[in-house]
Amino acid sequence: MCKKYDTVIGLEIHAELSTKTKAFCTCDASFGGDPNTHICPVCTGQPGALPIINHEAVAYAIRAGLALGCEINRYSRFDRKNYFYPDLPKAYQISQLDLPLCINGKLELSTGTVVRINRIHLEEDAGKMVHDDYHGESWADYNRCSVPLIEIVTEPDIKSPEEAAEFVSKIALYLKYLDVCDAKMQEGSIRADVNISLKPAGSLVLGDRAEIKNLNSFRSIQRAIESEIARQTEILSEGGRVVQETRRFDDATGTTSSLRSKENANDYRYFPEPDIMSITFSEEDIERAKSEIPLLPYERVMKYTKEYGLTDEDARVLTLEKYLSDFFDEAVSIYPEYKSVSNMFQTEIMRRVKETDTEEVPISARDFAKVCEMADKNTVNRNDAKTIIRIMFEDCGTPEEIAKANGFIVVEDTAAIAEVVDALFAERYDLIEDYKNGKTNVFGFFMGQANRALKGKATPMSVKAYIEKKFSEV
Ligand SMILES: [Zn+2]
Structure with a gap:
């Protein structure tokens, strides 16, 4: 069936920057804390208090802009966006209107769609209202007031709910x-x-658009858009007109409902922020910022496939989370057997870490690399190596200590190898004759028998070497 309508989607993404302090004062910007403990006269807008720009926040915004292919405005300015709401004690938000830090970026999706980024600007967050319905009271917590945010604004280039969710997750x-x-x-x-x-x-x-505010999961972004497409399709199919308005999405019902008519920039009475100097960048500033950008996910994928010789799928899985990719990189810098470390990492580390909420691996990359090496060199067998990792996750101890304490170290008892293999050769002389006549598969029989008899006393590699030597002598 032919599609009757094309979907046109643009996004505004607000991302809180992880600076230590707030955008325009030195208050703690970390999440949480007892209500109204991370506040001062500046971020609560007391008369006479003056904001001071946090240069770390500017540097973070520039870094994001450069990584997303933006141009950096050499001259940038802050503006006051005026509106009244109880979570905004100043009654204005410091933002950027016509001279944002970054403009004209882009990001490509797996569908091939290139999403143009109109701008990235720096602004401050608002506080939070806590409503106590039981007592009929509302409280204001200003801890989040003035935490630095970047707002990433795209052009309407996104064509489906799936593309929107992919864009935000990227x-x-x-x-x-x-x-x-x-x-x-x-x-x-x-x-x-x-x-x-x-x-x-x-x-x-373009048709008339609705805006859905404040979606905070990839899933709700996708569901809200699906529901909105269905709603607008119905209106248009019946000959109606979509009202330009701001809507909210209800996670419980999976539908959107009208919040208020859409504001225009005029409604906010923007004017230049008089208390903060404009920002200028030199070419050297930009070059320095560029040089500080670490390898991005797609660049790591290229490194893993080209330099490490891993498959595209392995490279993709290993780069899904930065902390996991960092851990893997550290492990292979110590023990550069890429494929072997990648396999052990995916089966024994990623699986375990996924079961927890924390974004950290509780063992060191050095210890992990050591276990991979011990398994590859048959110092311990592979199953015991996996047990060592399990024990390290639950308990402390180095791989060597755990291997010794549990009797996992494979001993190379050369005298025992000679004894067992020599006896086998004497016993099954008939098979040696077969071997001489070209039946080379009897080699496997000797390997199997000898390994069984020598379990725990010798590695298969040493047994194989000794059997090969014996055959070369017959
Ligand atoms: Zn403050």
């Missing part, structure tokens, strides 16, 4: 790799506003 991954945002959606570190409209299939004229 942005989240990039920001984590850049170390500028922890991307914890459950803590509100990343929120997205979605602008969505439908137009007759193939038409160049």
Whole structure:
């Protein structure tokens, strides 16, 4: 069936920067804390208090912009966005209107769609209202006031709910790799506003759009868009018009509902922020910022396939999380057997870490590399190596200590090898004759018998070497 309408989606992504202090004062910017303990006269807008720009926040915003292919405005300015709400004690938000830090970036999706990024600007977050319905009271917590945010605004280039979810998850991954945002959606570190409209299939004229505010999971972004497409399709099919408005998404019902009519920039009475100097960048500033950008996910994938010789799939899985990719890189820098370390890492480390909520591996990369090496060199057998990793996760101890304490170290008892193999050769002389007549598969029989008899006393490699020597002598 022909599609009747094309979907047109643009996103505004708010990402909280993980700077130690707030955007315009020196208050602690970390998440949590007792209500109103991370506040001062500046971030609560007391008369006479003056904001001072946090240069770390500017550097983070620039880093994100450069990684997303943006141009950096050499001259940038802050503006006041005025509106009244109880979680905003100043009654304005310091933001950027016409001279944002970054413009004209882009990000490509797996579908081949290139999403243009109109701008990335720096602004401050608002506080939080806590409603106590039982007592009929509302409380304001200003801890989040003035925590630095970047807002990433795309052009309406996204064509489906899946593309929108992929875009946001890619942005989240990039920001984590850049170390500028922890991307914890459950803590509100990343929120997205979605602008969505439908137009007759193939038409160049955009339809009227609705905006869905404050979506804070990849799943709710996708579901909200799906529900909005269904709603707008129904209105248009019946000859109606979509009202330009701001809507909210209800996770429980999976539907959107009207919140308020859409504001325009005029409604906010923007004007230049008089208390903060404008920001200028020299070419050297930009070059220095560029040089500080670490390898991004797609660049690590290339490194893993080209330099390490791993498959595309392995490289993709290993780079899904920065902390895992960092751990893997450290392990192979110590023991550069890429394929072997990758296999052990995916089966024994990633699986275990996924079962926990923490974003860290509780053992050191050095110890992990050591276990991989012990398994490869048959110092311990592979199953015992996996047990060592399990014990290290649950308990402390180095791989060597655990291997010794549990009797995992394979001993090379050369006298025992000679005794067992010599006896086998004497016993099954008939098979030696077969071997001489070209039946080389009897080698496997000797290996199997000898390994069974020598379990725990010798590695298969030494047994094989001794049997090969014996055959060369017959
Ligand atoms: Zn403060």
